[in-house]
Amino acid sequence: MTEKRLNKFISESGFCSRREADALIEQGRVTINGRRPELGTKVGPGDSVEVDGRPIRASAADKGDRVYIAYNKPIGITCTTERGVQGNIIDAIGHRQRIFPIGRLDKPSEGLIFLTSDGDIVNKILRAENAHDKEYIVTVDKPVSSRFVERMSRGVPILGTVTKPCQVSVVSKFVFKIILTQGLNRQIRRMCEYLGYEVQALKRTRIMNVSVEGLRPGQWRDLTATEMAELNAAVAHSSKTAAEGHVRPAKRIKPEGGERTEKRPSGQPRRPGGMGEGRGVLDADSRSEQGRASRGNSGKARRDDKAPAKTLYVNPNQAKTDQPAKKPGKKKPGGSTLTLKRKG
Template sequence: MRINKLLSNYGYCSRKEANRLLEAGRININGLPGIPGQWVEETDDLLLDGLPLQPQEKIYLAYHKPPGVVCTLSPFARDNLLLNLSLPKYVFPVGRLDKDSRGLLLLTNDGDWAHHLLSDEHHVEKEYAVTVDRPLTESFALAMAEGVDILGTRTRPCTVTLTGTHTFSIILTQGLNRQIRRMAFALGYTVTDLQRVRMAKILLDNLPEGECRSLSKEELHPLPAENPKEGEILPEGSSTPLE
């Protein structure tokens, strides 16, 4: 496999972020500096900062992202996840929530699991609670559900339920950039609050804003390969503030 995939499988970083380690000369393959995309075997002599590369214990977390937090690990971005997460081991976000949105954000060091959830072919459901700036109509719900033209394409049909005069629930199986906000705007509405409440079987439920919890085996199933162990940082069902 390529070195980027191996680093992701081992739980060190995402495939994209592996390039930074390689370009910085921190990965050594059989006595030579590694290069992005290089093919390797697990039997090769693989070193990170002079230490052998070994599979890391897998971590799976649900985080209640507050508004204002940017879903990036880049230390150069203001309000990035690194400033809001305080964890002893590396994790990366599974997908994104835009800066102004809040709710469920999954974090892991398992690249295959993340890829499975984000792959367009799997049609993983993501559910949101949305508030807009003016009263909603049945025609709005119907138009949203049938698909809206944004970003040069028509959105995939989805489930929309009106929950109040200014609020609705929407279940998507795709993840275009700022999709719900763009869909609503195309129909003459402005989103004033957007919260992700579910992804696959995983619920935000009553997890306090700014806190996280480990996922259970039931929440993780099914996976592309074997069932992983439960998240190791927190006992199942517990939560802790992320300073």
């Protein structure tokens, strides 16, 4: 065995993923030859690695000891390895080897999820930049419109970013299919909420080349040799290190007419089509602010906005001290003295 980074050594053994291995190292639960290492420490031939006093064996070179399963997660099962959580996915499956899920599905969601003892493949699949597609069937509370499909496909602003373009198609009046290459937290539910829809049911039907077809809710099976060959080929050039749901922040685009200081809440739908979206139309508050600014600068109503301003001619040969003659006004009789008239 050549030298390996400690987190890779632990994940390849099937004990946990690399991210979880890093957490164990930081918590001081890992030792190498009886000493607590630092992050990034390498393990060499003959080194003894333990987690909580339990020896960690090096993985087989051919990975023949790894477990890869497909599980049809029912509604109500939580995707966590914490055995203290009621309804956790590990107890639900009851596998004899130590396994952990690749990604997650929300508790109220159902469908396909992978579990494995190979921590090395987890980050390859989860890394957002690798663009491994996942297919979902979603039921919502309102009829699926063409406008909704277009907006979902183009990308929706959630969680401080804009979702990547994706494939969306109508299945029936209240059901649509969506294929994502991201794994943001509650992504589909947040996207629908932003557009004014509420998810009633959500099922993941496919991950890359593996389908949930043939598995009843609660059933699992080992991935076939063909599926594993295609899976390994798909992730052969994938990056190995990134947290689940990682996404590059989108560039902020300033709206026409200046930058707005007030942000729209994530769950508030935009204007319906044909009501000014994307045309630089200002809202009522912006119009009133511009109106106040215009009146404050000119002291007049906005009636002069359309007329060009008049420019006074200045004679360059005229002395600066010269002042234009003023037209004499009529003086009132009696000057400023108040005159009283007697009656009779």
